[in-house]
Amino acid sequence: MQPKRTLFLVSDHTGITVQTIAKTLLSQFEGVAFDRVQLPFVDTPEKVQAVRERIDTEAVRSEVRPIVLSSLTDSVLRERLKPCRGLVLDVFEAFIGALEQEFAKPASKAVGRAHGLVDKEAGRRRIQALKFALQTDDGVKYDDYPNADIILLGVSRSGKTPACLYLAMQFGLRAANYPLTEEDLEWGELPKALASYRDKLCGLLVDSRQLAKIREERQPGSGYASLAQCQKELRAALDIYRSANIPYLDTSNMSVEEIATRVMRLMQGGYKTSA
Amino acid sequence: MQPKRTLFLVSDHTGITVQTIAKTLLSQFEGVAFDRVQLPFVDTPEKVQAVRERIDTEAVRSEVRPIVLSSLTDSVLRERLKPCRGLVLDVFEAFIGALEQEFAKPASKAVGRAHGLVDKEAGRRRIQALKFALQTDDGVKYDDYPNADIILLGVSRSGKTPACLYLAMQFGLRAANYPLTEEDLEWGELPKALASYRDKLCGLLVDSRQLAKIREERQPGSGYASLAQCQKELRAALDIYRSANIPYLDTSNMSVEEIATRVMRLMQGGYKTSA
Numbered sequence: 001m002q003p004k005r006t007l008f009l010v011s012d013h014t015g016i017t018v019q020t021i022a023k024t025l026l027s028q029f030e031g032v033a034f035d036r037v038q039l040p041f042v043d044t045p046e047k048v049q050a051v052r053e054r055i056d057t058e059a060v061r062s063e064v065r066p067i068v069l070s071s072l073t074d075s076v077l078r079e080r081l082k083p084c085r086g087l088v089l090d091v092f093e094a095f096i097g098a099l100e101q102e103f104a105k106p107a108s109k110a111v112g113r114a115h116g117l118v119d120k121e122a123g124r125r126r127i128q129a130l131k132f133a134l135q136t137d138d139g140v141k142y143d144d145y146p147n148a149d150i151i152l153l154g155v156s157r158s159g160k161t162p163a164c165l166y167l168a169m170q171f172g173l174r175a176a177n178y179p180l181t182e183e184d185l186e187w188g189e190l191p192k193a194l195a196s197y198r199d200k201l202c203g204l205l206v207d208s209r210q211l212a213k214i215r216e217e218r219q220p221g222s223g224y225a226s227l228a229q230c231q232k233e234l235r236a237a238l239d240i241y242r243s244a245n246i247p248y249l250d251t252s253n254m255s256v257e258e259i260a261t262r263v264m265r266l267m268q269g270g271y272k273t274s275a
Numbered sequence: 276m277q278p279k280r281t282l283f284l285v286s287d288h289t290g291i292t293v294q295t296i297a298k299t300l301l302s303q304f305e306g307v308a309f310d311r312v313q314l315p316f317v318d319t320p321e322k323v324q325a326v327r328e329r330i331d332t333e334a335v336r337s338e339v340r341p342i343v344l345s346s347l348t349d350s351v352l353r354e355r356l357k358p359c360r361g362l363v364l365d366v367f368e369a370f371i372g373a374l375e376q377e378f379a380k381p382a383s384k385a386v387g388r389a390h391g392l393v394d395k396e397a398g399r400r401r402i403q404a405l406k407f408a409l410q411t412d413d414g415v416k417y418d419d420y421p422n423a424d425i426i427l428l429g430v431s432r433s434g435k436t437p438a439c440l441y442l443a444m445q446f447g448l449r450a451a452n453y454p455l456t457e458e459d460l461e462w463g464e465l466p467k468a469l470a471s472y473r474d475k476l477c478g479l480l481v482d483s484r485q486l487a488k489i490r491e492e493r494q495p496g497s498g499y500a501s502l503a504q505c506q507k508e509l510r511a512a513l514d515i516y517r518s519a520n521i522p523y524l525d526t527s528n529m530s531v532e533e534i535a536t537r538v539m540r541l542m543q544g545g546y547k548t549s550a
Binding site (some may be wrong): 002013014015016017020021023024025027028029030031032038040065067071073087089091092094095096098099103104105107108109110120123126127130134137156161162165169172245253255256257258260261262264265 | 277279286289290291292295296299300301303304305307315318340342348362364366367368369370374377378380382383384385390395398401402406409436437440441444445475493509528530531532533535536537538539540
């Protein structure tokens with residue numbers, strides 16, 4: 001086990017980008033633990049100076065060098081951060097030079113373009129998609145299906161709602177969900193209400209033990225939560241997906257990001273996303 | 276205007292990281308337009324070979340070189356992608372060497388650690404937080420407030436719901452929202468139900484014209500949507516935030532990411548996030 005490292009996530013805007021990169025990179029080093037310090041909106045020389053002092057103080061205090069993952073658009077600010085006593089890895093520093101050369105033009109240096117005001121249209125689309133997901137989640141609303149980009153099918157508690165919300169938030173897609181009822185499962189064919197939306201459908205499956213555990217938390221000791229019931233429902237759901245010839249996905253052990261991305265892939269990736 | 280570039284986003288897992296980096300970097304080049312091709316789950320030499328052929332075909336077809344933003348954990352796969360006819364920028368290539376040296380150990384090369392199975396606990400926390408947000412969003416549920424990390428206050432349609440969902444999804448924080456009612460606004464002080472949760476409170480404000488526009492979409496021509504009514508409510512809300520001495524935020528023109536990040540900052544950043 002290595003000594004704990006302090007990880008500074010420095011950004012001139014929200015810091016979502018450095019958070020994401022940090023997750024990706026640092027998860028590759030098992031046995032290295034981190035204390036994260038998130039420092040968003042560092043967008044003036046004064047703020048960079050304060051950050052630098054904070055990093056230097058930590059470097060003196062700690063026996064190991066702090067790691068600094070940064071996303072600073074302005075090269076002047078980057079230059080001011082660089083001499084600190086941490087290992088500085090900046091996403092602009094790493095890539096922007098190659099891109100400037102490729103496009104034969106300098107980067108604009110305007111802060112916050114990625115997640116800020118500029119992408120207003122995409123933002124509006126995401127909020128609309130989120131509203132759509134919330135509205136259709138309250139119950140089955142057939143009226144909404146013509147406006148859906150995706151309709152997720154699945155038995156109760158198979159993870160439809162988080163997936164729909166993520167598809168909306170990350171990709172601006174209007175995702176509705178259709179909970180397969182007991183009658184649907186007994187009938188054993190695609191519910192009639194869905195017949196006109198075949199190309200929007202994607203079925204979800206999940207490991208029966210995982211499903212039983214989730215249901216048990218909700219209704220302890222119920223027949224609804226029993227392993228036998230979960231197995232029966234999941235088998236019936238699979239039969240429906242197969243007989244209707246619609247794509248389906250086993251979401252066991254998948255994160256919500258992975259479910260959303262795989263659903264999009266299964267549906268041929270034909271969407272224009274706002275991401 | 277430059278000719279349109281094809282942007283390949285290549286990842287061995289969901290591709291969320293390269294999507295985020297692409298947003299950040301490419302928004303800095305005004306006048307350069309892109310066609311994005313998302314290629315997630317590229318995790319075998321065969322899949323890399325297929326991607327390489329696709330990039331090369333595009334390079335021959337187009338008058339400009341494709342841009343390839345990639346996140347490939349395995350250096351063998353990176354080496355196979357590199358000789359393609361695009362400009363390849365890989366997040367691992369850029370940073371992993373420096374980190375390996377710093378930690379004096381090699382990266383694990385295991386795919387999907389960031390958003391996959393490994394961070395199961397964080398994933399569970401996010402799903403729980405999401406459930407919490409959905410549940411408290413259905414109406415004011417005072418019982419939930421003791422379990423909240425954050426309670427957002429605001430007048431109707433001031434953006435509380437998307438902010439709560441984002442705080443849950445991205446940071447695993449339990450965010451409840453409290454819609455300020457007409458009675459609250461007339462009374463002019465912090466609603467009594469909130470008095471015990473002062474350190475969890477954050478008020479939202481928004482530009483009155485923006486609010487009127489949003490309300491107008493919902494209830495066209497109503498008094499509720501009139502500019503005068505919006506101005507009155509927002510003034511009263513601000514009075515409450517000030518008199519109660521709670522932090523508040525004007526969310527006009529902010530993306531949901533920025534609102535969530537700024538709310539966390541305002542509340543002293545004392546949270547352990549799952550991000």
